Amino acid sequence: xxxxxxxxxxxxxxxxxxxxxxxxxxxxxxxxxxxxxxxxxxxxxxxxxxxxxxxxxxxxxxxxxxxxxxxxxxxxxxx
Amino acid sequence: xxxxxxxxxxxxxxxxxxxxxxxxxxxxxxxxxxxxxxxxxxxxxxxxxxxxxxxxxxxxxxxxxxxxxxxxxxxxxxx
Numbered sequence: 001x002x003x004x005x006x007x008x009x010x011x012x013x014x015x016x017x018x019x020x021x022x023x024x025x026x027x028x029x030x031x032x033x034x035x036x037x038x039x040x041x042x043x044x045x046x047x048x049x050x051x052x053x054x055x056x057x058x059x060x061x062x063x064x065x066x067x068x069x070x071x072x073x074x075x076x077x078x079x
Numbered sequence: 080x081x082x083x084x085x086x087x088x089x090x091x092x093x094x095x096x097x098x099x100x101x102x103x104x105x106x107x108x109x110x111x112x113x114x115x116x117x118x119x120x121x122x123x124x125x126x127x128x129x130x131x132x133x134x135x136x137x138x139x140x141x142x143x144x145x146x147x148x149x150x151x152x153x154x155x156x157x158x
Contacts, residue, residue: 005104021140025084027106061100066147 002032006060008048010039014071018057022068031061038077045078081111085139087127089118093150097136101147110140117156124157 007023009015019035026033036044038056048058052065055073059066086102088094098114105112115123117135127137131144134152138145 017143018145021143022138022145025106025110025140026104027108029106031104059101061104064096064100066097066101067149068145068147 003030003062004060005031005033006051007033007035007057008038008044008053008060009035009057010072010077011037012056012071014069015057018068018071023057023059038074042078045074049074082109082141083139084110084112085130086112086114086136087117087123087132087139088114088136089151089156090116091135091150093148094136097147097150102136102138117153121157124153128153 005026007019009019023033038045038048051060051063053060053074055067056071056077057068059068084105086098088098102112102114117124117127130139130142132139132153134146135150135156136147138147
């Protein structure tokens with residue numbers, strides 16, 4: 001059964017690079033990848049926060065947050 | 080042709096988790112993964128620095144550094 005991977009970003013250059021280089025490099029046989037733009041889907045911010053995301057880009061693998069470099073804080077994304 | 084992925088760590092709990100959850104989740108069809116313990120292989124620290132690594136755990140994909148959460152600074156690994 002595929003595991004869930006949710007990549008949260010906000011369209012920033014660091015985010016785009018992490019998405020192209022890292023998020024899309026996960027094994028598609030093991031992960032079902034969802035990409036969420038928190039700037040456009042602000043209703044998903046609370047969900048990201050509950051998973052422990054404090055900045056973007058971040059990827060949540062089976063509920064655990066992995067922050068990848070630093071693009072913007074979640075506070076900045078909220079605006 | 081497989082692309083190169085080098086995961087640098089220092090044995091810290093954050094490192095071990097990132098290795099198990101993220102580094103080993105890369106698509107094995109596209110990446111050849113090497114795992115380097117910088118605490119044990121101090122001769123590899125300069126190489127990590129040249130790739131832009133400033134903290135561990137980090138993964139370098141085709142020469143570009145992606146820091147994953149924060150375990151320890153490279154300065155601390157040097158001791």
